[in-house]
Amino acid sequence: MNEIDKQCLASDIDYEIVVMEDGSTKHLTDNASLSSLPNVRYISNQKNAGRAAIRNILADHAKFDRLLFLDCDSEIDQSYFIRRYLETKEVDVVYGGRKYLPQTDEDFLLHYTYGIEREAKDLNTRINDPHLHFQTNNFAIAKKVFQSVRFDESLTKYGFEDSLFAYDLKRHDITVVHIENPVVHAGLDRTDDFLQKSRQATENAWLLVQSGKIPAGEIRFTKKYSQIRKWQMQRPMAAVLSVYEPYFIAYLKKSEPKIIYLDFLKLLWSHRIVSNTDKK
Amino acid sequence: MALDTIVELKDATIFQGDHLVLSDVNIQLGKGDFVYLIGKTGSGKSSILKTIYGAVPLKVGTGHVGEFDLTNLKRKQVPYLRRKLGIVFQDFELLRDRSVNENLLFVLKATGWKDKKAMQERMQEVLEKVGLGTKGYKMPHELSGGEQQRVVVARALLNDPDLILADEPTGNLDPTTTEEILNLLYSISKTGRAVLMATHDYVHMKKFSSRIIRCEDNSVTTE
Numbered sequence: 001m002n003e004i005d006k007q008c009l010a011s012d013i014d015y016e017i018v019v020m021e022d023g024s025t026k027h028l029t030d031n032a033s034l035s036s037l038p039n040v041r042y043i044s045n046q047k048n049a050g051r052a053a054i055r056n057i058l059a060d061h062a063k064f065d066r067l068l069f070l071d072c073d074s075e076i077d078q079s080y081f082i083r084r085y086l087e088t089k090e091v092d093v094v095y096g097g098r099k100y101l102p103q104t105d106e107d108f109l110l111h112y113t114y115g116i117e118r119e120a121k122d123l124n125t126r127i128n129d130p131h132l133h134f135q136t137n138n139f140a141i142a143k144k145v146f147q148s149v150r151f152d153e154s155l156t157k158y159g160f161e162d163s164l165f166a167y168d169l170k171r172h173d174i175t176v177v178h179i180e181n182p183v184v185h186a187g188l189d190r191t192d193d194f195l196q197k198s199r200q201a202t203e204n205a206w207l208l209v210q211s212g213k214i215p216a217g218e219i220r221f222t223k224k225y226s227q228i229r230k231w232q233m234q235r236p237m238a239a240v241l242s243v244y245e246p247y248f249i250a251y252l253k254k255s256e257p258k259i260i261y262l263d264f265l266k267l268l269w270s271h272r273i274v275s276n277t278d279k280k
Numbered sequence: 281m282a283l284d285t286i287v288e289l290k291d292a293t294i295f296q297g298d299h300l301v302l303s304d305v306n307i308q309l310g311k312g313d314f315v316y317l318i319g320k321t322g323s324g325k326s327s328i329l330k331t332i333y334g335a336v337p338l339k340v341g342t343g344h345v346g347e348f349d350l351t352n353l354k355r356k357q358v359p360y361l362r363r364k365l366g367i368v369f370q371d372f373e374l375l376r377d378r379s380v381n382e383n384l385l386f387v388l389k390a391t392g393w394k395d396k397k398a399m400q401e402r403m404q405e406v407l408e409k410v411g412l413g414t415k416g417y418k419m420p421h422e423l424s425g426g427e428q429q430r431v432v433v434a435r436a437l438l439n440d441p442d443l444i445l446a447d448e449p450t451g452n453l454d455p456t457t458t459e460e461i462l463n464l465l466y467s468i469s470k471t472g473r474a475v476l477m478a479t480h481d482y483v484h485m486k487k488f489s490s491r492i493i494r495c496e497d498n499s500v501t502t503e
Contacts, residue, residue, distance in 0.1 A: 084470050087312035090489045124411025127463040175459070175487040179467045 004070075005037055007082035018061050021045050022054050052151035052161050055136070059146050067146055071137040073187025074098075084181040085140045092174050094140045095133075096181030097126065100188075108188040110195070110257045115185060117259050123180050130176040132218070134166040138183045145174060152213065159201025160208055160219065167214050191253050198262065202269045210277060221263065225270040238271040284310040285344075286442045286474045287332060292341030294327050301327045305341065305500045307493060309443070309476060314469040316485055317478040319495030325478040328495070329445050332476070333365055334358040346442055363391050366436030366444040368429075368465070370451040374420040380407070380431050381416040387438055406434040410464060426457035433464060444468065446477040450484070462488050 001017070008015045019034055021044040035042040041061070049057065059067055066089055078084075081096075088094045099120050103112040119135065126133040149168050155161055169176060189197060202221070208214045209222050216222040228234050241248075241264055248261040285308055292305040301324040309315055317325050330336040332345060334353055343350035348361045374383050384403045393399050407413050410430040420428055429449065436444055446465060450458040458481070466488050469475040479485065485492070492503045 080472075083312070087314075087470050090491070091487075092489070122411075123467055124409075124464070127460050127467070128411070130459070130463070177466060177488060178463055179470045181470070 001034060001037075001040075003076045004082065005039065007076075007079070008039070011082055011086060013086065014064065015039060016041060016063060018043065018058055020054060020058055020061075022048055022051075050153070050155065051158070052155040053153045055151050055161075056153060059143065059150075062143065065143045066140065067143050068140045069136060069138070070183065071185075071187075073185065074138060074183035075186045077184055078181070081181060081183075084179060088140065088177065088179060091177045092142050092145045093134075093169060093176045095126070095130075095135065095176055095178050096138045096140075096183065097121070097123070097178070098135065098137055098185045099182040100185055103188065106255055107190045109255060110191040110252050110262075111188040113257050114194070114259055114262065115188070119185075120182070123178055126178040130178055131166045131170040133178070134169070134176045135162045136165060137162075137185065138181075148172065149174070154211075154213075155204070155208075157200060157204045157207070158197055159204035160214075163205075163219055164208055164214055167218050191257075195249070195252065195265075198266065199269055202266050203273055206270065206273045206277070221266040221270055224263075225267055225274070228267070229274075234271055234274075238268055241265075241268040241271075284312075286310055286313075287343075287345045287476070289328075289331070289338075289343040289350075290341055292331070292338060292343055294324060294331055294336065295339065296327050296336065300498065302495060302498055302500055307500065307502075309474040311442075311472045311474060312470055313474040314466050314488070314490045315474070315476050316490060316492045317476055317495070318480070318485075318492060323495040324498075324500075325495055326447065328500075329447060329476070329478060332443075333367065333445060334361045359391075363439045364441055364443065366433075366439070366441040368432050368436050368444060368446040368449045370448040374428060374431060374435075376420055378419075379416065380412070380418055380420070380423070383420070383431065384416075384435055384438060387435055391439055402438060406437045407431075409437060409468075410434045424457075425453055426460060429453060429457075429461050430464065433461070433468075437468070442473055444473060444475045446475060446479075448479060449477065450479075450481060455483075458484055459487070466490075 005017060017040045019031065019040060019042045021031060031042060034040050043061065055069065068085055085094065100112055100115045103109060121133050149172055151161060152164055155164065205219050205222055209216045216226040228237055245268060248265050251258065251261050287309045289305050289307045293300065294302040294305060317328060319325050327336055331338055331343065331350065338350040345361060346364050348357065353361065375386065381403055385399060388399045388402065403416065404413065407416050410433050412427060412430055412434065415423065423431065444465065449465065450461050453461060462484055465475050465477065494501050494503060
């Protein structure tokens with residue numbers, strides 16, 4: 001926060017930083033001190049509005065016509081971070097990327113490995129499929145473009161807000177421009193929490209697919225599962241995977257977790273979710 | 281010149297031979313700038329680019345590229361000036377008879393590199409920058425049009441230039457590949473360089489919206 005404020009001040013621009021608490025009470029006293037900075041507005045929201053709604057509220061509060069969205073667990077380690085975004089102020093949407101610092105603590109290794117293998121994509125991978133590799137942790141957008149799309153607030157559970165927003169941009173034919181301006185993703189989850197969140201995110205993904213908000217082909221495992229289902233292989237697949245389920249989980253907790261085991265788990269979870277909704 | 285200025289033409293008049301092409305040209309590009317150069321064929325876009333890379337002498341007005349003074353540019357200095365520049369032209373083709381690596385090596389040797397290990401490292405570095413880290417051994421004809429143009433971009437980056445000049449760099453590419461190459465050049469400008477690109481492609485100019493310099497009726501306007 002202080003780093004961003006410092007860089008904005010140095011760039012000699014009109015700016016404001018809006019910080020919003022999303023019903024969490026963990027850092028209230030620390031964060032309250034932010035209000036002492038002249039260009040910071042601190043809003044403590046009592047209820048948890050969800051990740052989609054809170055971003056819309058933030059945008060509604062913003063008074064200038066260009067928005068930079070940053071997740072609260074981002075750290076800035078480059079002195080030209082703000083300047084890079086200022087250089088891109090004429091394009092509609094810019095994504096700067098994310099990176100991870102090496103982790104040694106075993107508790108966080110799964111999230112870290114997943115992060116470097118699946119989320120921190122290099123620039124050339126990102127520009128090959130700009131919408132697929134868009135994430136909402138670190139992006140700049142023209143306010144009027146944001147207001148024409150907005151985050152879908154029917155999403156209140158965790159997961160895939162990014163994919164849905166990116167897909168909506170694509171539908172509106174809004175180009176996502178990628179640059180090399182990553183933030184450090186600092187808020188890693190412990191392996192148990194990460195697995196729990198992945199499970200939740202899998203449910204949310206299927207909610208999105210089944211309600212027709214996003215095609216199955218836009219998310220990795222919903223795409224895979226749909227293919228398997230087309231070949232009618234989902235039951236044998238689930239039978240095999242559920243035998244190995246405890247082993248996958250055990251492996252993911254080890255020191256060199258293989259993300260493919262998480263992929264298998266997601267397919268298995270997908271099967272349970274989809275067959276459950278079929279029954280209903 | 282401001283601290284971050286990379287190229288500047290001031291009150292310049294540009295001739296092609298004895299023929300006046302543009303007068304009162306004022307252009308300034310700094311670090312992070314991505315600028316389009318537009319105008320009809322024959323309006324002087326190429327003459328501006330040629331003036332900047334020292335192929336057309338600047339006789340009226342002043343001009344700088346980095347520390348090079350374009351008005352008093354000696355013939356001997358031109359190769360040194362060009363080392364400061366990366367050039368991506370539509371017809372600036374790769375040598376067909378050798379691999380990607382050998383194409384890059386050719387340029388490095390021609391621009392005075394000697395240390396073999398340093399050359400290998402530099403080649404790998406620029407290929408990774410354009411997403412072709414594993415394709416250095418391939419022959420140009422084994423690559424797609426987009427990949428070939430990425431090699432051209434990599435080649436332009438070899439001497440770590442402050443300025444990249446691009447003349448219709450996506451003229452022969454399909455829309456998806458065009459977007460990739462444009463995004464690549466755009467992001468390169470955001471690493472402390474400047475990119476000046478002549479183009480006709482208005483659709484993509486809108487998508488990667490940025491400053492525009494227009495050549496029309498013997499003069500230049502910035503919008």
